[in-house]
Amino acid sequence: MIEEVTLLNIKGLSVDFFTENGIAHAVQDVSFSVKKGQTFALVGESGCGKSVTALSVMRLIPDPPGKIAAGEINFENRNLLSISEQRMRSVRGNRIAMIFQEPMTSLNPVYTVGEQIVETIRLHQKKSEPEAWEIAAEMLRKVGISEPGQRVTEYPHQMSGGMRQRVMIAMAISCKPQLLIADEPTTALDVTIQAQILDLLDSLQQQSKMSILLITHNLGIVAERAQDVAVMYASRIAELSNSKSLFENPLHPYTQGLLKSLPQLGFTGERLYTIPGIVPEPLHFPSGCKFHPRCYLGCNDKRCQTIEPQLREVALGRQVACWYAPGYERPDDPKL
């Protein structure tokens, strides 16, 4: 077996937002590792904290109102949360790059795409202007844009959505990052274009051995693309697993419910499975396990209602936070 090197290790990350109505715990005690050359997926519904986790890695949480309350983000042997802002600037966009969901709003409409890529390159690398333009065109060619020499002089509005996302990717990989954070990279795109963009990310990953932290709500993408996956619910990781086992045998009732409620090609039943209730808001989280009001196992269980289960390893490469998961309970656990 090939030795797997950890590139990014997040330990006990908690992020709070101070709002007028109280403190919202957007991320609570999140820990996971991204291995070199692999894809790690963070999956969950809107508001579960997956994007806030990604922004924390880039140290882009707006402060105020947000604040990283606790935790470590270890990347290439240093804790990103303790280095200076100046040092962080040499990491951001260079060692760690990010692509966003909406390519139109994340590109500047008044600069050509070439100018925007050149800016990134010259910020991080000692290159002359003509060299940087050459690299920019080369990057566009790499992401599958035809006539890159012509395209570098175009503005974002002259391109289609899929093309703009390719430009975003070109910009992100122009400094050969070790880690690419992709926050819903294909959500705004049509399915046939989505497949093209995901294939592109795959081939770039294979060429350069970069790691991808993929943030998505689409479980199909996770099944196809990620080696490891963390399912987030209400600011915490509910289940962390290699993705094959997760889809074969989901352990957390939330993961089970999500997989069952997905309309899938070939489904012939009359009704879809539904998880009752709605996702709780950070200011009004229920006590105990945050999923218990919607859970078929824990809704009437005193322990689930009062004591929040922590993420524990229950099998090799499988962690879950549920009192009912097989192998979860330990002898000294409180009973109710």
Next chain:
Amino acid sequence: MNPENKTNNSLLKVDDLKTYFPIKKGLLRRTVGHVKAVDGVSFAIKPASSFGLVGESGCGKTTVAKSILRLIPVTSGKVIFDNTDILACDASYLRNIRSGITLIFQDPFGSLNPRMTVANIVGEPLKVHKKITGPGLFDEVRQVLAKVGLSSDTINRYPHEFSGGQRQRIGIARALILKPKLVICDEPVSALDVSIQSQILNLLKDLQQEFSLTYLFIAHDLAVVEFTCDIVAVMYMGKIVEQATVDELYHNPLHPYTIALMAAIPKITTTQRDLANRLKGEVPDILNPSGGCPFNPRCPFADDRCRAENPALRPVPGNSEHLLSCLHIIKK
């Protein structure tokens, strides 16, 4: 053309619908060309059934919906609803028809007025079309809210107090309060979270059974359409390229575009990717379509004939309910 059109028992019949948008250029705003957003679409929907229109963004599926309700000027064609041509009737009759066809929108945040209470949002169609006001209106609103799974104490609240799924329920209540015959659902679940999607899809199905509703279901998600619809039409660049019953279309897709569309959906049941059916390129510029079959620039099977000739939508030999516009498949 469409064999179903011959029978008179359809609730809605769209016949050769064309909606072109003029492109104006220059100082005098002269029309220099047309965007053929909908280009000769025909289909029929039977009462109490669901008809799905799928396709990628910009293929014209929403324009079809707007054309049916005459919300935008239509270039030509017929839309027969309840034996009346919507596109030819006068304004007062059009208003009457619009109480029989209602819409559910995609964005539950944008489609509800933030300054109106739930009672006003849901009750407004009744005020406009049935001139009902006062306590009678509130009773009707409470009844329809109960049907969509909202308690009657929500009646005086504002949209911002609700989650996305609940807002979509409010939108559905507003569409149902007039007891319409046809409900056009334009991407009703694509803005919702996964665990909420299935709740709304089940609700739409239950309501259809209870009130014998007919749905025109517009979506880009093939799996959602498979769950909801009886007959599905796939659109590409303003045209229907394939149409069949759900079972037939999903088990025996024939058009290269339909096959590619299905292959592109990421599936949780398999880690094997269908790379063989990947589409190259993007949807071509609708301002300057290439000649021939609209799909030919991206089609792996395109030959000279495909580049020259625009195929008509014709029944597949041996199955009159399966319609296809592809020279490559039908000639065989």
